[in-house]
Amino acid sequence: MLDAYPENRLALALLWAFSALVLAFLILPTIVVVPLSFSASDLLEFPPRAYSLRWYENFFGSATWMAALRTSITLGTLTALIAVPSALLACISMNRLGGKTAVTLQGILLTPSVTPGILLAIGLFIVLAVQHLVGTLFGVLVGHVVLAIPVACIVLLPALARFDWNQVQAARSLGASWARAIGGIIVPQLRISLLSAILMAFLTSLDESVISIFVASGQNSTLPKLMFLSLRDQIDPTIAAISTLWTAIVVIVVLFVTLRQKS
Amino acid sequence: MDPALAADARRERRFFLSLSLPALVIVGSAAILPILWIVRQSFLTTAGEYSVGNYEKVLSSGLTWSALLTTLELSIGTLAVCMLLGLPLALALASARPRVANLLMAFIMLPLWTSILVRTYGWLVLLRRDGLVNAVLTGSGLTTEPLPLVYNFTGTLIGMVHYMLPLFVLPVYAAMRDIDPNLTRAAASMGAGLGLAIRTVILPLSAGGIVSGSMIVFIYTLGFFITPAVLGGGKVNPISIRIERTLSTFQDWGAASVLGLLLLVLLALVGVTFWAARLLLTQNKLGVAHA
Numbered sequence: 001m002l003d004a005y006p007e008n009r010l011a012l013a014l015l016w017a018f019s020a021l022v023l024a025f026l027i028l029p030t031i032v033v034v035p036l037s038f039s040a041s042d043l044l045e046f047p048p049r050a051y052s053l054r055w056y057e058n059f060f061g062s063a064t065w066m067a068a069l070r071t072s073i074t075l076g077t078l079t080a081l082i083a084v085p086s087a088l089l090a091c092i093s094m095n096r097l098g099g100k101t102a103v104t105l106q107g108i109l110l111t112p113s114v115t116p117g118i119l120l121a122i123g124l125f126i127v128l129a130v131q132h133l134v135g136t137l138f139g140v141l142v143g144h145v146v147l148a149i150p151v152a153c154i155v156l157l158p159a160l161a162r163f164d165w166n167q168v169q170a171a172r173s174l175g176a177s178w179a180r181a182i183g184g185i186i187v188p189q190l191r192i193s194l195l196s197a198i199l200m201a202f203l204t205s206l207d208e209s210v211i212s213i214f215v216a217s218g219q220n221s222t223l224p225k226l227m228f229l230s231l232r233d234q235i236d237p238t239i240a241a242i243s244t245l246w247t248a249i250v251v252i253v254v255l256f257v258t259l260r261q262k263s
Numbered sequence: 264m265d266p267a268l269a270a271d272a273r274r275e276r277r278f279f280l281s282l283s284l285p286a287l288v289i290v291g292s293a294a295i296l297p298i299l300w301i302v303r304q305s306f307l308t309t310a311g312e313y314s315v316g317n318y319e320k321v322l323s324s325g326l327t328w329s330a331l332l333t334t335l336e337l338s339i340g341t342l343a344v345c346m347l348l349g350l351p352l353a354l355a356l357a358s359a360r361p362r363v364a365n366l367l368m369a370f371i372m373l374p375l376w377t378s379i380l381v382r383t384y385g386w387l388v389l390l391r392r393d394g395l396v397n398a399v400l401t402g403s404g405l406t407t408e409p410l411p412l413v414y415n416f417t418g419t420l421i422g423m424v425h426y427m428l429p430l431f432v433l434p435v436y437a438a439m440r441d442i443d444p445n446l447t448r449a450a451a452s453m454g455a456g457l458g459l460a461i462r463t464v465i466l467p468l469s470a471g472g473i474v475s476g477s478m479i480v481f482i483y484t485l486g487f488f489i490t491p492a493v494l495g496g497g498k499v500n501p502i503s504i505r506i507e508r509t510l511s512t513f514q515d516w517g518a519a520s521v522l523g524l525l526l527l528v529l530l531a532l533v534g535v536t537f538w539a540a541r542l543l544l545t546q547n548k549l550g551v552a553h554a
Contacts, residue, residue: 001444001465002358004451011457019355022348023370026428029385030377032395036388044388046395082289090286096279105283112294116486116530118503119523123297126304126516146293149286178278207378210488214510227380231493235387243381250376 030247037240044235055241065226065238071216072206072223075137079144079205080198086145087152087197092186095160106153113150117210120146125214135217143211148201155200159193160186196257203253298527305520317517326505327522334501334529336416337423337491338484342477344424345431349476353432354465357439364440375429383493386422387413390494414496422490427483431476438472439465470544478537485529502526 002012032046037055039048059065090109094102112120120143128139163186171181187194209224216225223242230236306313321327356364374382389395390413397409412418442465450460466473488503495504502522509519 001439001442001447002354002457003444004448005457005460008457015351015355019352022352022428023367025348026374026425027370029382029389029425030374031385032389033381033385044391044394046388046398086285086289089282093279093282097276101280105287108295109283109286109290112290114482115294115298116482116503116526118486118488118506119301119526120294120297122506122510122519122523123301124293125510126520127297127300129516142289142293145289149290153286203376209378209380213488214507224378224380227384228489228493231380231384231387235384235391239380239384240388243378243384246378246381247373250378251373254372254376 030243033240033243033247036237037244039237039240042237044237044240055237056245058238059241059245062238065223065242067219068221068223068226071137071220075141075144075222076202076205078141079148080201082141083145083148083201084152084194084197087149087201088156088186088190088194089182090149091153091156091160092182094157095163096165106157109153110150112146117208121211121214124211128215134215135220137220140212140216140220140222143215144205144208147208147211148204151200151204152197155193155197156190159190163189199253199257203250301520301523304516305524307517309515309517317521321518321521321525326500327502327525330500330502330505330522331525331529333499334485334503334526337419337487337499337501338481340420341423341427341484342431342480344420345427345476345480346473348424349428349432349435350466350473353435353439353469353472354461356432356436357442371429371432374425379426379489382425383422383490386418386425386494390418390421413494414498416495416499418494418496419491419499422494423484423487426487426490427480430479430483434472434475434479435469436472438469438475442468471541474537474540474544478533481533481537482530485533486526502529 002008005012035047036044038051038053039045040050040052040054041048087109090105094105097105124139124143125134128134128136133139167185167189168181171185172178176184207224208222209228212222212225213228216222221229227239227242230239305317306315308314308316356367359367387394391397392409392411394412396412397406400406401409412421446464446468447460450464455463486503487501488507491499491501491504492507500508502525506519506522506526509515509522
């Protein structure tokens with residue numbers, strides 16, 4: 001876009017130098033934890049003087065961290081299993097109904113994504129407290145599913161818009177039930193988008209911290225809640241190890257999703 | 264239409280509507296009901312009676328107003344720094360070749376997908392008194408004493424800018440990328456310098472993206488909790504932190520609900536402002552088209 005200004009070499013060089021600094025700012029905190037996670041020292045010295053795997057051993061050897069990891073993975077899986085099917089059905093309904101009805105439905109279903117987490121968290125906390133459900137897995141799960149539904153809808157809506165509905169009508173006119181038509185035609189054709197939606201829903205739950213902080217407790221503390229609590233108390237290098245593993249998983253998932261979508 | 268066909272069409276519509284039911288029930292009971300419950304709770308005293316006592320208590324407290332001020336300072340500060348850093352970055356990306364731009368997008372997408380706790384931890388490590396940033400600053404002789412960069416407003420702002428910058432850059436970059444390059448070429452051929460072309464061609468044409476990006480920054484930052492809680496070190500207390508303290512330390516559900524509603528009102532005000540800004544933008548565009 002700026003190719004019309006080849007003579008402003010200095011200005012363009014400055015623009016790029018500045019942008020390079022901003023990009024460095026963006027990835028610095030993610031990168032810096034990687035060498036620290038392999039440090040042999042209790043101190044967060046940079047660069048580490050000696051390397052070891054002790055913080056990884058610390059993480060995998062700790063009953064508390066492992067319980068939190070299990071809780072988070074269970075929650076993520078259940079969240080994806082509940083959020084994606086209900087989002088798929090809702091997207092089919094929005095796709096078919098169209099017009100004002102679809103806009104209204106979309107408005108309602110996307111509300112959680114524009115509501116501050118803290119507001120959902122205290123609302124959910126109070127409602128669950130009245131039902132004596134604070135601290136249960138169920139309470140956190142409900143909160144995570146609500147956040148994952150908009151995420152799944154955002155992935156599935158455009159995919160359904162590209163889907164040729166005539167195929168379903170053909171199947172229906174040949175006698176297929178709705179369940180058969182959805183399960184046998186829509187699901188297989190949208191499988192890549194559905195897989196992306198499942199991964200994104202899982203990540204949404206894995207990454208969610210505010211609702212977990214308010215609603216989860218004790219046995220059902222999630223990984224982010226435990227990380228938050230230990231960040232508030234002291235800077236434990238175990239968190240560097242968790243952070244490194246976490247970033248590696250996210251990079252793999254995101255690469256997978258983007259590469260699959262391109263192909 | 265044949266009445267039998269019309270009945271069929273109505274039945275099909277009802278069927279499609281029923282497909283949204285599971286999602287609607289979940290969102291209704293776990294997002295919309297809790298927010299309505301906050302409204303109800305805000306009028307309930309700890310004894311369980313209806314009154315406006317919570318409102319009187321919260322709105323007459325100096326802590327509430329200083330929390331409100333801190334919230335606005337953080338949001339406006341984050342937006343200002345995001346513009347300062349994000350507009351040049353988006354411009355550079357939009358003027359790069361597509362292959363280069365796509366590659367550089369990885370630098371923006373990686374933090375976007377990294378857990379907020381991982382990033383907050385990273386900043387804690389970087390900004391501590393004996394952290395990497397202070398080591399570089401004192402080592403290079405730029406400062407003699409380590410600077411207080413974390414457990415205060417500065418640290419919180421750095422963390423929040425880092426969280427919001429990708430979300431701000433994405434819509435701005437998308438808007439700038441869609442500008443017809445012939446327009447800047449035309450500006451150049453008619454003698455406009457680079458600065459003038461940016462001011463009168465590029466920025467006005469990407470205003471839509473800038474407004475979207477700014478709105479996203481506000482929507483997210485008004486309720487930010489993790490970053491001020493960890494990087495603020497107890498000294499930075501926006502509304503979100505007051506809510507948490509009121510709820511967990513004082514167990515005062517009513518007052519916490521009033522604070523939550525205050526946040527909602529703030530959000531609604533921001534929404535209306537941006538809606539008006541967008542309306543003004545489209546009117547301006549029509550004005551240009553008519554001229």
